[in-house]
Amino acid sequence: MKDSKNIDWIRTVPQKNRFERIEAFFHAHAYEPHRHDTYAIGRTLSGVQSFHYRGVMQHSQQGMTMVIHPDEKHDGESGTQEGFHYRMIYIEPAKIQSILKGKPLPFIEHGISQDPRLFKATDTLLQNIGNYMDVLEEEDAVYDLAMILNEISFPSMPQRQCFDYHAAEKAREYIHAISTQNISLDDLEKNTGRDRWSLSRDFRLLFGTSPHRYLTMRRLDQVKLSLIKGSSLVSAAIDAGFYDQSHMTRHFKQAYGLSPSHWKKVNQLPES
Incomplete structure (x- = not known):
């Protein structure tokens, strides 16, 4: 401590x-x-x-x-x-x-x-x-x-409404599987069999965010892991699927309220 x-x-x-x-x-x-x-x-x-x-x-x-x-x-x-x-x-x-x-x-x-x-x-x-x-x-x-x-x-959402939980979960798993690649709603529709706009609505209501933001956050999870392991900001950004460092930094600040360099500076592994 x-x-x-x-x-x-x-x-x-x-x-x-x-x-x-x-x-x-x-x-x-x-x-x-x-x-x-x-x-x-x-x-x-x-x-x-x-x-x-x-x-x-x-x-x-x-x-x-x-x-x-x-x-x-x-x-x-x-x-x-x-x-x-x-x-x-x-x-x-x-x-x-x-x-x-x-x-x-x-x-x-x-x-x-x-x-x-x-x-x-x-x-x-x-x-x-x-x-x-x-x-x-x-x-x-x-x-x-x-x-x-x-x-x-x-x-947090209407009690009586028709949701396709299984299609939304399948879309979520698909995003995890290829999070470093560009994904469109068309890709999610083909993978789940659910029309894109209904799927997008269900995803937001069941998981609290949009498919694109969910994808971005999974990429940022990977960025944080890379930074903890000592990777540079540039390498962490590219490896996670961002276009470049500035693209990653913008999303990082929006997600965590800190720049990635500041986050890396104050972050520590637990003391043994």
């Missing part, structure tokens, strides 16, 4: 095919307005974590649970002069949908909940970042989380 209250840091555990977990400290301003296509679920360990969410400044403190909905714009800063320390896990809506099977994505109205059931349900996922978790332990925790979120949330 860092002792200095003037040094911003992020410790991350990227786990392919599982979840990204981070623990971080920021002494003042943290993130510019940005949005990602996952749920960002976390808790503030010390200080006050302030962020704009749906036009209102929210303040997360100890005992609360943050639940940032996919594709909702937000930023981040310290609500006090002491800075803030927090843990966060990023969960793809597809993981929640694999449990809820096409139900409306759970939505927490203000991005913060004081429900003790939700706080307890996140204990396993938000434990010390250095702790090892068995796959089954993690999967059980995600199931418990999905069920609690579904129980306490406001609906």
Whole structure:
């Protein structure tokens, strides 16, 4: 753990095919307005974590649970002069949908909940970042989380509407398989048998974002992994399927509120 209250840091555990977990400290301003296509679920360990969410400044403190909905714009800063320390896990809506099977994505109205059931349900996922978790332990925790979120949330989409969950899931898997290539709605239509506009609508409602943005975020996942391994910005961008570094950087800032060079500077592997 860092002792200095003037040094911003992020410790991350990227786990392919599982979840990204981070623990971080920021002494003042943290993130510019940005949005990602996952749920960002976390808790503030010390200080006050302030962020704009749906036009209102929210303040997360100890005992609360943050639940940032996919594709909702937000930023981040310290609500006090002491800075803030927090843990966060990023969960793809597809993981929640694999449990809820096409139900409306759970939505927490203000991005913060004081429900003790939700706080307890996140204990396993938000434990010390250095702790090892068995796959089954993690999967059980995600199931418990999905069920609690579904129980306490406001609906994020109409309850009565016809959705083709299987076609949307097939499109999502197709994007994963060829994420470094250019993909069109025509490609997705041919792969799923679902007309492109219905598929595009279903994808947004079931997974919280558009097919193109989902593709972009999977490329950015690869960029982050490459940067952690020491790749240059140029190589990370090209290898992930972006046209060039500036193309990647623009999307990176929009997704994470930091430039890729700044993200790389403050990011660390967990201490042993």
